[in-house]
Amino acid sequence: MNNKPPLLQTMNLVTGYLSGSKRRIPVAGPLDLQIFAGQLICLLGSNGSGKSTLLRTLAGLQPPLEGIMTIAGIPSHQISSSRLARKISLVLTDSVRSSNLTVYSLVALGRYPYSNWLGILRESDQLIIKMAIEATGIEDFLDRKVATLSDGEVQKVMLARALAQDTPLMMLDEPTAHLDLPSRIQLMRLLHQLARQTDKGILVSTHELDLALQVADEVWLLQPQTGIGALLKRGTPEDLVLDGIFGTAFEKEGIRFDKTTGSFQVHPGNGMLITILGGGAAAFWTKRAVQRLGFSVDEERPTALIIRVWEENGKARWALEQKCGTQSHETMKSLLEALSLVSPIA
Amino acid sequence: MEITRNLRLTGLLLLLAFLFLADIALGSVRIPLRQIFNIVFSIGSENTTWQYIVEKIRIPKTCTAVLAGCGLSVSGLQMQTLFRNPLADPSLLGITAGANLGVAIIMLAGGSITTLYTIKELGISGSWSVIVSACMGAAAIMLLVLTVAGRLKDNVMMLIIGFMIATITLSLISILQYFSAPELIKDYLIWTFGSLGGVNGSQLYILALAVVAGLLLSFLSSKLLDAALLGENYARSMGLSPQRVRAVIVCSTSLLAGSITAFCGPIGFIGIAVPHMARSLFNTSNHRILIPACCLIGAVLMLLCDLIAQLPGSQTVLPINIITALVGAPAVIWIILRRNNLRGY
Incomplete structure (x- = not known):
């Protein structure tokens, strides 16, 4: 992958704003970044860490405060806006519902950089629009007005428009926001496939940490620093997790990233210790249930409180062992009721 | 879809032709229909008064x-x-008021060239001064509204600001009026009622020139307008410069609204109602179709308003402004009700 020249490269790039009379407010940097063809990059960071600012800067929507940015080897300030439109396509968070456009004409707007002064589409344009529509699976609502679509449908339509623009680079700003879980997974999977099949370089800013860990070829992690602009850690998602960088980036009070499951723990888990013996799905969900009650699960050594989990005729069974004796339970509900009498938090 | 579109187009063209002739045929002086035809198609009439009235x-x-x-x-x-706003319109956002201010400055503070009447009597040079001042007034307010619009994302806020700017402009006009001689004010007030009848001879050519130039500019930039539908960021990502779009729209809008306001007075509500009719009638948002459609529907509606203003069969002619408001204001209410929530519609 790395013997090809990058589609986009930055050197010492500082993003940020100019406030009033030349007062610079840096948001992130200095950054040395590259995007290669066929790469899906997820840009992660907490709210206000400067994801959108970085994305807008890379997309040419706002000028960098410092540094050099080259697109296909050409310095960004030398690229005309019409040429840039053939290099980078965008999916933004801006609302497009007020436009009164039909889905088809919105997607067709993607051909804008290629059409003549009156905006008349040629046959080759129609063909690319058709391909974009098929790739995103929006054939069923081409004649509907954009205002009548659901959030998930709008994102697909905006993705189709970006595809119709037919650019080697594609940038999406939080495309999964407001979507339900299946739509989020669908969209991320689609982006992953697009990067593979069309050899596009795709940059997605998102809050979907676990999805990003699954689909991204590379993760860019923005970490805000007090006083100066944010720093960016980049690497293969698995490397970032194993090095603990991922965990520390999102650690807030009482929220911990669990390296072994790749997810965040909702419950602080500083209560009474408990041991779960057994395996499989039942043991996993039992662990989740007791954590919700406030217990801390000790994986290593047996504690005063032990739950045994096993299966009997395809059904899960539990036994709760305490000093005073052993009770068996047929449902999770009765187990939890018995556990709540033990009162872990008090 | 293509067929219904053509059918509607033909229907509108026929309606336009019919209303055009009807507007010529009807008036306070009764002229036989045959004579009207003869005069319109330049066969001539034996009655020179009729010929004069029609021509x-x-x-x-x-x-x-x-x-x-x-x-x-x-x-x-x-x-x-x-503005990506369904209620934007030259009269609601104060553009017409800006043109109004331009005219008021010429009419009320003009000094030696005193009334619009004398300005019109001065012929071409006088008409030009009114047109230029109206267009400049319109452009100034439009630029002001645009500057404010850049900071706002909320449609309703935008309308309130536009309304406030219009109010400030009208207050400036009131100050001018306060310090003007009563006879000047009377002329000015009559002008503000709006009239289609005050334009004749060379003025018509000047108005036609300004309007055609504005329409042409608008049609030539229909591709820019299409891209502008998605908002500034998307427009830029497609290689369009927002400054260019704004410049084109400011030029053509102030040319159109300014020249029409200068000659016909402030005519409201046509600008807001007609684009919605065009969109729903032709079911498109493509400006290459919408601009001619707006022209057709706008012309039809204006002729209709003019016919109503003459109160067929009577000697009275109502100010055109009143009729367009009576037709247009319900249309605005209808738009709001149909869209339900204006903010994110």
Whole structure:
């Protein structure tokens, strides 16, 4: 992958704003970044860490405060806006519902950089629009007005428009926001496939940490620093997790990233210790249930409180062992009721 | 879809032709229909008074109605696209008030060239001064509204600001009025009622020139307007410069709204209602279709308003402004009710 020249490269790039009379407010940097063809990059960071600012800067929507940015080897300030439109396509968070456009004409707007002064589409344009529509699976609502679509449908339509623009680079700003879980997974999977099949370089800013860990070829992690602009850690998602960088980036009070499951723990888990013996799905969900009650699960050594989990005729069974004796339970509900009498938090 | 679109287009063209002739045929002086035809198709009539009325009064007035209908509708369409706001319109956002201020400055503070009447009597140079001042007034307010619009994302806020700017402009006009001689104020007030009948001879050519130039500019930039529908960021990502779109729309809107306001007075509500009719009638948001559609529907509506204003069968002619408000205001209410929530519609 790395013997090809990058589609986009930055050197010492500082993003940020100019406030009033030349007062610079840096948001992130200095950054040395590259995007290669066929790469899906997820840009992660907490709210206000400067994801959108970085994305807008890379997309040419706002000028960098410092540094050099080259697109296909050409310095960004030398690229005309019409040429840039053939290099980078965008999916933004801006609302497009007020436009009164039909889905088809919105997607067709993607051909804008290629059409003549009156905006008349040629046959080759129609063909690319058709391909974009098929790739995103929006054939069923081409004649509907954009205002009548659901959030998930709008994102697909905006993705189709970006595809119709037919650019080697594609940038999406939080495309999964407001979507339900299946739509989020669908969209991320689609982006992953697009990067593979069309050899596009795709940059997605998102809050979907676990999805990003699954689909991204590379993760860019923005970490805000007090006083100066944010720093960016980049690497293969698995490397970032194993090095603990991922965990520390999102650690807030009482929220911990669990390296072994790749997810965040909702419950602080500083209560009474408990041991779960057994395996499989039942043991996993039992662990989740007791954590919700406030217990801390000790994986290593047996504690005063032990739950045994096993299966009997395809059904899960539990036994709760305490000093005073052993009770068996047929449902999770009765187990939890018995556990709540033990009162872990008090 | 293509067939219904063509059918509607033909229907509108026929309606336009019919209303055009009807507007010439009807008026306070009753002229037989056959004579009207003879005069319109330049066969001539034995009655020179009738000939004079038709040639010098009714045909210019009908042409003015068509020009005003086209110009106001298209400027309304452009503003709705630019502000991405269904209620944007030259009169609601204060652009007409700006043109109004331009005219008021010329009329009330003009000093030696005192009334609009004398300005009109001065012929071409006088008409030009009114047109130029009206267009400049319109452009100034439009630029002001645009500056504010850049900071706002909320449609309703935008309308309130536009309304406030219009109010400030009208207050400035009131101050001018306060310090002006009563006879000047009377002329000015009559002008503000709006009239299609005041344009004749060389003025019609000047108005036609300004309106056609504005329409042409608008049509040539229909591709820019299409891209502007998605908002500034998307437009830029497609290689369009927002400054260029704004410059084009400011030029053509102030040319259209300014020249029409200068000659016909402030005519409201056509600019807001017609683009919505065009969109729902032709079911498109493509400006290459919408601009001609707005012209057609705007001309039809304006002729209709003019016919109503004459109160067929009577000697009275109501100010055109009142009729367009009576027709247009319910249309605005209808738009709001249909869209339900204006903020994110």
